[in-house]
Amino acid sequence: MLTYVLKENSDPLYEQLYRALKRDILRGRLASGQKLPSKRTFAGNLGVSTITVQNAYEQLMSEGYVIAKPRQGFYVADLVITQTLKPDKKRMQPIALPETSPFSGIDLSDARMDPSHFPFSVWAKLLREALSHRKEALMTASQTGGVRELREAIAEHLASFCAMPVDPDQIIVGAGTEYLYGLLVQLLGKEKIYCVENPGYRKPVLIYRRFGCTCRFAAMDAQGISMRDVRRTRADVVQLSPNHHFPTGRTMPAERRYEILAWAAEKPGRLIVEDDYDSEFRPSGKPLPTLFSMASHGKVIYMNTFSKSLTPTIRISYMVLPPDLAQQFYEELSFYACTVSNFEQYTLAAFIRRGYFEKHINRMRLFYRRRRQQILEAFAASPLSQHSEILENESGLHFLLQVHTSLSDRALQEKLHKKGVRMVPVSSYDLTGKQRDSHLFLIQYANLLPQKASEAFHILDEAAL
Helix, strand or coil, X not given: CCCCCCCCCCCCHHXXXXXXXXXXXXXXXXXXXXXXXXXXXHHHHHCCCHHHHHHHHHHHXXXXXXXXXCCCEEEECCCCCCHHHCCCCCCCCCCCCCCCCCCCCEECCCCCCCHHHCCHHHHHHHHHHHHHHCHHHHCCCCCCCCCHHHHHHHHHHHHHHCCCCCCHHHEEEECCHHHHHHHHHHHHCCCCEEEEEECCCHHHHHHHHHCCCEEEEEEEECCEECHHHHHHHCCCEEEXXXXXXXXXXXCCCHHHHHHHHHHHHHCCCCEEEEECCCHHHCCCCCCCCCHHXXXXXXXXXXXXXXXXXXXXXXXXXXXXXXXXXXXXXXHHCCCCCCCCCHHHHHHHHHHHHCCHHXXXXXXXXXXXXXXXXXXXXXXXXXXXXXXXXXXXXXXXXXXXXXXXXXXXXXXXXXXXXXXXXXXXXHHHHXXXXXXXXXXXXXXXXXXXXXXXXXXXXXXXXXHHC
């Protein structure tokens, strides 16, 4: 007779019995086809109620480990127990996850936003309103492109802020630009040649290649992406950031903008992907016109995100497709569910429509303008300014530091790291992997305190000599 020790604890007796029987079945102690004790006999032997045994048997039957034969009783099911069910020591080893902990020293390349300025109280109020008044909408799946209300709010924002009159149905909302790039590849086709600015942001390249696309690179010159290189790559799709290129910070002048638009118009199938990731934070003057607003031929796909204007953790981005591509998207890819929660979509829609987003942008532009000036003053007051210089630009949340040193970029970077300062060279963003020394380094100032910057500049001055 089977015997198990069942203990009076927080686990129900039937669960203890169920786990014991299942364990013995998987280990082969109870063989396939073996008859199990009757409920009454088993209960008497274990000193429990027949209901306890019945519940254990029923759970095992629901999972397919036990079968009941009419007027015969309960039997172990005919199972094929393979070696894969036994513990594998190799699989039990810990998985090495990528390092995600923030740098403990002074990080001059920290791209995070200052968390103290997120409008938590307003966001919480709007979220509570959505929970109270939009219960049915919150429980209804949104369209592939996102809830209508958010797309309308984004369209209104683009019309007023970027002079981009677009139909809300041209807007596709997604959880991060990485997801949207994946959708783009599926929409445009893996067989196309994609051209990316070099140096540049590495993630789109990784995504394009993950989908099996051919990805080529065009160098940057004084006016932005090199048109000679664009033509050399024989690209079908060119991705660029004309208003504020990363990492060089260059802004594409009107002449080059019309050149790239003319290139797109020359042949059918050519397209431009315009990533306008931090255009809101131009220190002075009006926002620059987007390629999308300048194009009359419907050859530009516009992409932007709320990761820079609000917080990276909100994970809400969007793209604006030309009308023909928007129609194609809904015909071919509408089986995808929108990857952004309805709770956040309705909250963000209210945040934009009630003017909170515009107020937040204006407040943050003023804050970052002051922060920028404080860091420039800290640099000017440091001995580093005697043999290095800051290369200014008129947009975005970073600038470049030209360091005059005999050390290689990597050697200076490693030397600084040992002294508690993290600074990333522009050469590390070379997508070809050649990483030629430029002695240009990024200074990301959105989350950089002026006193920390001053301390880092003094350390850098000593390290660069």
